[in-house]
Amino acid sequence: MQIPSKYLEQATEQLATLPGIGKRTALRLALNLHRRDGDEIKTFVEALIQLKTETFACIQCGNISDTETCSICANERRANDIICVVEDVRDIMAIESTETFKGRYHVLGGVISPMDGIGPQALNIDALVERSKNALITEVIFALSPTMEGDTTNFYLFKRIDREGLIITTLSRGVSVGSELQYADEITLGRSLQQRQIFKLNV
């Protein structure tokens, strides 16, 4: 499809660099933006610039923050002895919305993936090693994706941070709440059998 304007083409190309946005969708988005008035475009664009200029990675955990230390690390009412290691800022939001974890986080910024050229050096691992040396820390939870890359990263992290007195845990694997058993894949179902739990009535 031939785009009649160089600038429309340029905007389409830029929008198509976003994840999950193909060329056709990008063109649709560009035309939508084109129809807006100047002020709306300004607001739109400023929000994207400020996202870069006004936010920081929290110096402790790597979470996105408007201040040097994020609101979770700055919260003195949260437990100081437990660190939950996640890939991504979105994982923090997901775990926070469960309201079942009241410790601290550590954002790796990805998982080890040799196929994509991501080695341990590319990730926020050294800071985690330093943090976990602190004798105050009694548990580190690996909350990475249940994939090959996640497992590799778990293994690597374990080797780096294992020490006496530190409990290292991972998320349990098992069938999803609300799903039908027959649709669970065999590996997940197998794991949920191996890791079966004593049945308790929730009274």
Next chain:
Amino acid sequence: MQIPSKYLEQATEQLATLPGIGKRTALRLALNLHRRDGDEIKTFVEALIQLKTETFACIQCGNISDTETCSICANERRANDIICVVEDVRDIMAIESTETFKGRYHVLGGVISPMDGIGPQALNIDALVERSKNALITEVIFALSPTMEGDTTNFYLFKRIDREGLIITTLSRGVSVGSELQYADEITLGRSLQQRQIFKLNV
């Protein structure tokens, strides 16, 4: 889901104003942008600004253009006697990629849709009426969407531009090339029977 940064939230909200982008996707896009370096963001944002500041609506047809008159209207080798009326710039691109039309276009900027508060005044119709008065024009093709709103707009346009010596046509309706007959909806199939064509071998 609680977003840890005001600026991340702001960028997410802005991205979610794009068509087809929900809150979750917008957050994903915002985090992707956040990971890019400053220069990349600058290029991205400049492309969106230039889309607004450096492009024009062609003074003749309304197509997006980097110059006052778009490349189609400026092309002297295209037929001057036939105008194809479309809703949107994307329709021009779609028709151009068929390489079966060598006339001029006219972009309405939408269709009449009382439900969405879009009346004839909101559309680029007066300019079409003026253009079609020119005795040089012998045919106007209505290439609007085959929807209720498109049909309403066709009817309105017909009333406004009908004159002696002007042929007014619409796109044929019928079964799609390459589709299976049994999956065509009954209205389309009915129309394609009513408007059946003399069979010709393409030799």
